[in-house]
Amino acid sequence: MESPDKWSFDYLSEEQERFKFKALAESGALLLGRNTYEQFAKAWPSITCESGYADMMNNYPKYVVTSTLKEAKWNNTTLIKDNIFDEITKLKQQPGKDILIFGSAELVYTLTHQNLIDEYKLMIFPTIVGNGKRIFEEGSSRKSLQHVKTDTFDSGVVVLTYT
Numbered sequence: 001m002e003s004p005d006k007w008s009f010d011y012l013s014e015e016q017e018r019f020k021f022k023a024l025a026e027s028g029a030l031l032l033g034r035n036t037y038e039q040f041a042k043a044w045p046s047i048t049c050e051s052g053y054a055d056m057m058n059n060y061p062k063y064v065v066t067s068t069l070k071e072a073k074w075n076n077t078t079l080i081k082d083n084i085f086d087e088i089t090k091l092k093q094q095p096g097k098d099i100l101i102f103g104s105a106e107l108v109y110t111l112t113h114q115n116l117i118d119e120y121k122l123m124i125f126p127t128i129v130g131n132g133k134r135i136f137e138e139g140s141s142r143k144s145l146q147h148v149k150t151d152t153f154d155s156g157v158v159v160l161t162y163t
Contacts, residue, residue, distance in 0.1 A: 004103070004125075011125055015153040023121065024056050028097030031088070033104035034066040040102070041074040063091060063099075065107050085114050092116070105133045112136065112143065119163050120145065126156035 032040065040057070047054040062077040065084055072079055080087045088111065091099060101108060101117075111117050122135070145162035152158050 007127055007129065008125060010127070011153075011155040011157050013153055013155040013157070016155065016157055019151060019153070019159065021051060021053055024053060024100065026098060027060070027100035029061040029063065029091070029099045030057075031063045031065070031091070031099050031101045031104075031107070033107035034064060034069055035106075036103040037062070037064040037066070037069075037072075037074070037077070041072075041077075045074060063088075065110075084110075085116065088116055092118075105135055108135060109137050109140070112140070119148070119161065122160045122162070124158045124160065 044054065044057045047057075058074075059076060062072075062074060063080055064072060064077060065080045065088075067081060069079055098119075101111075108117065147160070148163055149161040150158065151161075
């Protein structure tokens with residue numbers, strides 16, 4: 001998971017863009033960790049595109065798990081500071097579309113331990129970074145997942161979907 005902004009753009013393709021557009025369009029809200037939120041909040045408000053992707057990113061409800069942010073400046077953002085597991089459980093129980101998590105390694109790790117993630121879409125890139133963040137930290141308890149789907153792009157990127 002280490003710094004995909006430094007190497008993942010080498011693998012951009014129309015197939016991958018369609019996949020990401022569909023994943024976002026099938027969602028109704030974003031759940032982010034503070035670091036990912038801060039990176040997105042710097043970039044997305046000034047981005048426009050004809051596809052509507054930027055409109056979704058900018059207008060969807062965004063929930064940020066943080067203990068340090070005092071305020072959220074990106075529109076439609078709610079900070080989750082206390083009772084994280086209860087708040088996320090309440091979000092999941094609301095009617096509507098799925099909640100999408102981008103990146104946010106520490107958040108994914110924490111929510112995995114609490115069984116609060118229903119589906120994993122793991123994008124595997126044909127590159128070896130050699131160091132950095134892991135999506136599942138050392139010491140994680142074993143969890144059995146059910147393979148649902150595999151998407152393979154001409155760029156060599158593979159998306160494995162598990163529940």
